[in-house]
Each structure stands twice: as C-alpha cells, then as structure tokens.
Amino acid sequence: MVELKNVQFRYKKKRVLFDNLTLTLYPGFIYGLLGKNGAGKSSLLKHVAGLLYPNSGECNVFGYKAQTRNPEMLQDIYVVPEEFALPNMSLAAYVKTNAVFYSRFNYEQLNSYLVEFELTDSANLSTLSYGQKKKFLIAIALATNARLLILDEPTNGLDIPSKSQFRKIMASALNEEKIIIISTHQVRDLENLIDNIVVLEHGHIIFNRNMAEISEKVAFEYNLAGIPDDEVLYAEELHGRKAGIVKNLSGHDSRVDLELLFNGIIKDAENIDKHFTNYSYEY
C-alpha cells in the first residue's frame, strides 16, 4: 500500500505545492495520474519514490517511510521516468549491473519482453532511439517484479504496434500484489488499462474514482441536442456539436471517455464529483 498523509511540500522559496495532500493507493490496481503541466504529478511521484521529502506529513510505501529509502522498500519500486540518460553500454551489461538490486529479478521474463519489443540485448544503448530505450526500461521494470511501478508517460515515443504490445504486457503483468501508477497525457493510449483516475490540479487531488463507478454514474455523449440541461454535468464544443458528460440514467454502464472526463474535471470538478458523493463502489 502507498499512503500519503497530510503531505505539505514546497520547493525552496516557491509557493506551497502540496497543502495537506492525502492519497492511498491499494495493490491490484492501475492508477492513472492525470493533471495539466505543472500540476505536481512528477513531484507527487518523486515523494512516493523517496526522491523528494515532505516538509510535513508522511509518505509511506509498503509500511516504510519513503524518504528513509530503505533497501527493502527500494527493491520493490521501479521508476520509469519520462526523461532519462542511459550509459554507453550494451543492454545486457546494463541489465547485469541493475538486476542485482532486485531480489526477484527474472531474466526469463525480461527476455520475453525484449523479444516482444523487438530489442536485442547485445545492442548498445547509445544506438537505440528514444522509443526503444523507453521499451527497454519498461521491460526491466516488469522483470524486477517490483510491487510498485511508477511509469511517467510510458507510451511517449512508442510507435503504434509498440503501444499495443505495451498494453498487452501491462494487462499480463498486473496481479493482486502490484500497484501501478501511470502518469500520462496520452489518455487514449491507456484508457482501457486504468482502474482508477486520480486528477491532480494545483497540488490538490480534485478527483479520485474507480472506472467502474464512473461508467455507472455518468455517461459520455457526443451530441447533447435534446438532452435536458439538468442532466448535463459538463459540455464542450466538438466538431461543431456539443459533447459532454451527462448523468447516467440509462441503467447501463457507459463507456468512459477519459479525455472528455478530464476536460470536465479540470473545468468543474465540484459539479461532477457532486454526482458521485454518498456513493461507494465495491469490487
């Protein structure tokens, strides 16, 4: 479990970023961390990985205080950052030097992921494209069998077939023990993979809900003509028509349109969230 409790944080001399931020993440789920640029997504992920320390409050990962960077905790965390620098060495050599930090590292798994992503471990890292490097890091992340995976924009730079392979690999990797946090702007790539949507805005969590709950409570319409105003929670112009989020009164679960949902939350989280209150969804 990952638990942030009343986290207060500011970068030196800057205004407060996190003010009393509380968030709990449970094993067995993929969390989609969404937010505009500068909302605090990366800072939040850095707290979880023990790379930034809260000014006050706590950040606990599997029962350890993240900032103590206990080796037991660290071998259970793998972070694939959005930007990274890899040394000038072969894939195999890089794996060899990093695998030792993860007691459950599995070479067989790694090789199958590398095959899937069409990477050869004799190649030199410096000859790989950005997308190939990213796929390499994702393969390592999964092969570590770390229980907490933090993936920052994992589909950036991936070509179309690789995105599909990425989704397949993630679908097969999730189990009851794992917590996977994916921070992304590419919601279309990942909307069917995510269990829970967490939206961060100005350092606050303004929305945190399960996809099943969302599809039961709201629906997404691409032509709002004829829908009574009091059923519309959010509307926007789309190709000359009005699209939006409406109350789901049909009794059928809707398909969640993450892009529309995100736009609605950013514009008016309160109005949308109001429709969810006093409602809990049990898996």
Next chain:
Amino acid sequence: MEFKDNQAIYLQIANRFFENILKGKWTSGDKIPSIRDMAVEFEVNPNTTMRTFNYLQDKGIIYNKRGIGYFLADDGLEKTIALKKEQFVEEELPVFFKTMSLLGLSLDDLKAYFSKYSNN
C-alpha cells in the same frame, strides 16, 4: 479490437464471447480462455475482463471450477440466445421501428426485403 463509443468495455467484451458461442466456436463444457488471457487479447485491465466473467457467470452462461478455470455451461448456447433475443427486442427493435415509421415503411414492405435477403 476497436471498441464502440457508448457501451462499457466489459459488456463489449461479453458481446465478443456471445459471438464465439453463437458461431459454435465454444460449445458446452469447453474451457474458455482465462481472465488474464482475455485481458491481454483485448489490451484491457484484467479487472475489466473479470467483470465480463462475473457478468456471464451471473447470467449462467459460464461457470467456474475452482483452480481450473471457466467453462461454458451445458445450456450456455440456449441462455446466450435468450439473452441476445431479449437485448434485440428491447434495444435494437425500437430503434428499427422508429426508423421504419420515419421512412414510412410498412411490415409488408419489410417482408419483400426479407424474402430477398433470405434468397441470397
């Protein structure tokens, strides 16, 4: 798989199951692929395919043998047909009838089209 716009993903996957059953690809007593295999095939979260399996189990179309997997029920085909018929009558037919009346088509007009279709 390309998903349609308005139906929850787990139900769209259930429809794919129904197709397999109606086409006879899966027959009574067949072991069907696992929750995880299905998640990988459709590139969705395994929690989503779990909802598909729960839904089909609730409808009595598949059943679970603990530790072995999921199987198509003996009357899985009959139940699928009944369920799809109900959906057809309740959801598709009203839309169809509405279009018919908008275009001024009568039941007799349809008969002519239907016999043409049947002959092909």
